[in-house]
Amino acid sequence: MSEHQEKSIHVAGEWRTAASGATREVLDPADATVLAVVAEGGAEDADAAIAAAHEAFGNGRGPWPATPVAERAALLRRVADLLRRDREELGLLESRDAGKTLEEGRVDVDCVADAFRYFADLVAGESGGRVVDAGSPDVHSVVVHEPVGVCALITPWNYPLLQASWKIAPALAAGNTVVVKPSEITPLTTIALVRLLVEAGLPDGAANLVTGPGDPVGARMAEHPLVDLVSFTGGLASGTRVMRAAADTVKKVALELGGKNPNVVFADACTTAEGFDTAVDQALNAAFVHSGQVCSAGSRLIVEESLRERFVAELARRADRIRIGRGTDPGVECGPLVSAAQLARTEDFVASALAEGAVLRAGGERPDEPGLADGWFYRPTVLDRCHRGMRIVREEVFGPVLTVETFRTEDEAVALANDTEYGLAGAVWTADAGRARRVAGRLRHGTVWINDFHPYLPQAEWGGFGKSGIGRELGPAGLAEYRESKHVYQNLAPRPVRWFKG
Numbered sequence: 001m002s003e004h005q006e007k008s009i010h011v012a013g014e015w016r017t018a019a020s021g022a023t024r025e026v027l028d029p030a031d032a033t034v035l036a037v038v039a040e041g042g043a044e045d046a047d048a049a050i051a052a053a054h055e056a057f058g059n060g061r062g063p064w065p066a067t068p069v070a071e072r073a074a075l076l077r078r079v080a081d082l083l084r085r086d087r088e089e090l091g092l093l094e095s096r097d098a099g100k101t102l103e104e105g106r107v108d109v110d111c112v113a114d115a116f117r118y119f120a121d122l123v124a125g126e127s128g129g130r131v132v133d134a135g136s137p138d139v140h141s142v143v144v145h146e147p148v149g150v151c152a153l154i155t156p157w158n159y160p161l162l163q164a165s166w167k168i169a170p171a172l173a174a175g176n177t178v179v180v181k182p183s184e185i186t187p188l189t190t191i192a193l194v195r196l197l198v199e200a201g202l203p204d205g206a207a208n209l210v211t212g213p214g215d216p217v218g219a220r221m222a223e224h225p226l227v228d229l230v231s232f233t234g235g236l237a238s239g240t241r242v243m244r245a246a247a248d249t250v251k252k253v254a255l256e257l258g259g260k261n262p263n264v265v266f267a268d269a270c271t272t273a274e275g276f277d278t279a280v281d282q283a284l285n286a287a288f289v290h291s292g293q294v295c296s297a298g299s300r301l302i303v304e305e306s307l308r309e310r311f312v313a314e315l316a317r318r319a320d321r322i323r324i325g326r327g328t329d330p331g332v333e334c335g336p337l338v339s340a341a342q343l344a345r346t347e348d349f350v351a352s353a354l355a356e357g358a359v360l361r362a363g364g365e366r367p368d369e370p371g372l373a374d375g376w377f378y379r380p381t382v383l384d385r386c387h388r389g390m391r392i393v394r395e396e397v398f399g400p401v402l403t404v405e406t407f408r409t410e411d412e413a414v415a416l417a418n419d420t421e422y423g424l425a426g427a428v429w430t431a432d433a434g435r436a437r438r439v440a441g442r443l444r445h446g447t448v449w450i451n452d453f454h455p456y457l458p459q460a461e462w463g464g465f466g467k468s469g470i471g472r473e474l475g476p477a478g479l480a481e482y483r484e485s486k487h488v489y490q491n492l493a494p495r496p497v498r499w500f501k502g
């Protein structure tokens, strides 16, 4: 399925090769063969895309920001329709590029279409400003919201289409112009999405795309004086670099970074066979969906001590039975890791955990099926007897690895769940409604699930406490990120104030 897309850079409505002529091979993580060849952009391409976005913004009077809100919303709804039209093709592309199962790829497309629709409806339903009572009939005071300007949108490789859309949809809904930089590892669905934006009728220059590496392309976007906002989703190390690079120009910064997410299971959730089955099933789902390459993966199981052995034994039994393979093959439940580097990182983390005293209950190795030998596969892994002193409990692995810690009291469970520098998401499993609310209230994480794991809603904000990031995506706050507030105070009966008496 190798495809030549050397013209994968989109600037001012034109598809281009990299200025340098450089290209990059995009690899299939299931067998390391070449899926596509795309442009390997550089700083020069970033500059051109930013200049185009700046020109198209036209100080807020360019074709897109000047488009009436109802028409902007209509265009975003058209994009949602086109995504649904191309669901199979896009789902397949995402599955091949990111290594996820075909079904996951399809679900991603549905969620992306929902996000476009949500932000279209949100802006279309707004009143356009908020009148403020200035305390005088002679004053008309109103707060209006305006687009920020040129938005640089930088995304990771695990949910390429989804992460790009959580930024592009609200940024465009608010009337900004954008420059998108997908991960160099998985750029294919973002290229396809920009083609759909063009097909939907977005004016030239409103959405520009540069394929290429984090440094120099992303780094240039973060520091560029004509970029007004940088929204970044990715790892902590790159995120802090982006924040530093953005500081000199005091641009707005939104960061969606990693997580080390606790899944807290109280024994009272597992007193019935059904409760036990559900909690184990969801713990597997929390940790191993997309081979654990999920920012909100429930990679830390924190289980009540009295339940530990029964729970972990069943969890390990089921983890061993997860069917690994190429994401597009029928019946496959877990695909490969995205790259050789990600596989090596996972192996290194597991080795260090074992050296620090963790007990291996499942996985801990690459699969030995000959058909999987060329891909970056790793078996779902359960590590028992873990504790906060271990690197694997503190740092994000981003692979199919679940660590197990235990607690005896509710206070201890909360303390463990909050004992992380991250704060993206967490869950509590209990049959006690009061306990559920108490624990949820005390967890310092941006999303808390009670008796569930992973669902999110386009209407509800997504983002992290602590080092999981700054700002929110989705929900009204996800739109507000892409806006400036302007207070317009109109004096209807101006008179001298006589502050200066002379």
Ligand code: NAD
Pocket: 154, 155, 156, 157, 158, 159, 163, 181, 182, 183, 184, 212, 213, 214, 215, 217, 218, 219, 220, 222, 233, 234, 235, 236, 237, 238, 239, 241, 242, 256, 257, 258, 259, 294, 295, 296, 396, 398, 424, 463, 464, 468, 469
């Ligand atoms: P990464 O930080 O390596 O790369 C993310 C993006 O940043 C890529 O496009 C990359 O090219 C670019 N980049 C790298 N260095 C840069 C720099 N100096 N300046 C500007 N851009 C730069 O992350 P990744 O490995 O692609 O993705 C995995 C990470 O993303 C994990 O830590 C995961 O938790 C996080 N993530 C977070 C969320 C969330 O919603 N919080 C969602 C998905 C992924």
